[in-house]
Amino acid sequence: MSGPLDGLRVLDLSRLLPGPFCSLLLGDLGADVLKVEDTGMGDYVRWSPPYVEGVEDSARSAYFLALNRNKRSIRLDLKSEAGREVLLRLVRDADVLLESFRPGVLDRLGVGYDRLRGENPALVYCAITGYGQDGPYRDRAGHDMNYLGLGGMLALTGEAGGPPVQNAGQVADVGGGALMAAVGILAALQERARSGEGQFVDVSMTDGALSWLAMLAAQQLVAGPGDPPLRRGQLPLSGAFLCYRPYACADGWVTFGALEPKFFGAWCRGVGREDLVEQQFQPPGSDAHREVEAIFAARTREQWTAFAAEHDCCLEPLLELEEALDSELVRAREMVVALDQPGAAEPVRQLGLPIKLSRTPGEPTRAPGPVLGGDTDAVLEAAGYGAEEIAALKEAGAVAGPVSGAQGSFLG
Numbered sequence: 001m002s003g004p005l006d007g008l009r010v011l012d013l014s015r016l017l018p019g020p021f022c023s024l025l026l027g028d029l030g031a032d033v034l035k036v037e038d039t040g041m042g043d044y045v046r047w048s049p050p051y052v053e054g055v056e057d058s059a060r061s062a063y064f065l066a067l068n069r070n071k072r073s074i075r076l077d078l079k080s081e082a083g084r085e086v087l088l089r090l091v092r093d094a095d096v097l098l099e100s101f102r103p104g105v106l107d108r109l110g111v112g113y114d115r116l117r118g119e120n121p122a123l124v125y126c127a128i129t130g131y132g133q134d135g136p137y138r139d140r141a142g143h144d145m146n147y148l149g150l151g152g153m154l155a156l157t158g159e160a161g162g163p164p165v166q167n168a169g170q171v172a173d174v175g176g177g178a179l180m181a182a183v184g185i186l187a188a189l190q191e192r193a194r195s196g197e198g199q200f201v202d203v204s205m206t207d208g209a210l211s212w213l214a215m216l217a218a219q220q221l222v223a224g225p226g227d228p229p230l231r232r233g234q235l236p237l238s239g240a241f242l243c244y245r246p247y248a249c250a251d252g253w254v255t256f257g258a259l260e261p262k263f264f265g266a267w268c269r270g271v272g273r274e275d276l277v278e279q280q281f282q283p284p285g286s287d288a289h290r291e292v293e294a295i296f297a298a299r300t301r302e303q304w305t306a307f308a309a310e311h312d313c314c315l316e317p318l319l320e321l322e323e324a325l326d327s328e329l330v331r332a333r334e335m336v337v338a339l340d341q342p343g344a345a346e347p348v349r350q351l352g353l354p355i356k357l358s359r360t361p362g363e364p365t366r367a368p369g370p371v372l373g374g375d376t377d378a379v380l381e382a383a384g385y386g387a388e389e390i391a392a393l394k395e396a397g398a399v400a401g402p403v404s405g406a407q408g409s410f411l412g
Helices: 018-028 062-068 081-092 105-109 113-119 144-150 171-195 205-211 214-221 261-270 274-279 287-297 301-310 321-325 328-332 376-382 387-396
Strands: 009-012 032-037 071-076 096-099 124-129 200-204 244-249 252-257 315-317 336-339 348-351
Touching: 009 018, 009 081, 018 032, 018 062, 018 071, 018 096, 018 124, 018 171, 032 081, 062 348, 071 081, 071 376, 081 113, 081 387, 096 171, 105 113, 113 124, 124 171, 144 171, 144 205, 171 200, 171 205, 200 205, 244 287, 244 301, 252 301, 261 274, 274 287, 301 315, 376 387
Parallel strands: 009 032, 009 096, 032 071, 096 124, 124 200
Antiparallel strands: 244 252, 252 315, 336 348
């Protein structure tokens, strides 16, 4: 079955999480994604535990496999002239180039956007960075927490009077970076279909994360001089109301999202406490909140799950990750898939594709994650290099094939 992005050729020079997650989506949807890695350790995440036993060293990281299925790998030394020439030849037939270096790195190597556009004017070039291609922070290093801190999201996350709370998921990396890059790439490709020209897609993870605060920023931007600033624990959807909070029950936690009066009323009637209906928007710490806490604490999570099946009130169990991955919902939505990885004793389980297309669905299990440089020879041959030329490139260190043995860890 052909995917919706069949025929799209992507050169992915990115590493770690944001870029590879973006190209993971493109690859799952049918794009031909080629990881362009250096002749050293390649994508750093390759060497990070936990490992899948029996798999070749450079492809045994569970993190790497989860982000890099449906891709191929070539190793190039972009610090060498011959390695850069290989990249330029590959760019001529590519539709997209994705990278996540700091601004200016590829320019200094002589293979920045202007140079690549000279080889292929139709190329869509996407750069994911922490702070964008311009502005006062363009050259700074950063990670997800830094971007969320500068964009205001971290300050608003947590209980009133308590410390900021870090999210378990990388909101800026994935939501602000990878997803925005995927949208930007597809938008540029759509425009290219009209104009025939590619363009530069500038994705800042800080910009992207800030955009997630669309409604709260709108509130802050129209606030008058006397309006109080927004603070964590005091926002309608993150702690201000007793009707929209997690609650401890007898043996765990549940999530109560009865923001609309009809849902809160259904819960009150279900527990025989219609007197609480008018208390829906009382804050944490109020008498009404303490009563609601006591009601939740009196039943088990299973009892509340049964209650929610009978009363439509936006109440669900709060699952630990291992429970969520084995849940009826996740199984029904095919959000856990299994891939045959060479060397592994059994298929490797990973998250599935969250985008469901009715006529041309994606195929997350099409191919496993590649070993480092495992496709170097095949890619060079397809690009027109002869056997002697490939041997010369390897001898010069401009390219490299598969490597055995761990090269280190980006966490080490």
